[in-house]
Amino acid sequence: MLFCKNLGVVDRSIRILVGAALITLVFVRPGTLWGWIGLVPLLTGVMGYCPAYRLFGKGC
Template structure:
């Protein structure tokens, strides 16, 4: 896999992923019955760690300045 994400994109994904996981856990957010949706936050964290977004690859997008 090639890296197709820049550092800013990766940092934003980590922050969004952490916020979503915090929503899944009752950490400052009320229980709504939809909190399980927050576990989707694992996806942006994983893509940020590996530096490759499959959707970017599909559409030919890159935010990496090296590409």
């Protein structure tokens, strides 16, 4: 496995929900780019790995 999982179930769930909510902004208000920021929490939640946590010593 390329990355070890360093996110818990609650953290992953919150990231997926927040990411999906932000991405919906792209479709609801097409002029805003804030929705694309939702890709970051969505992808980290789906993968279960957060590189920032690794920098701060949490995880493998």
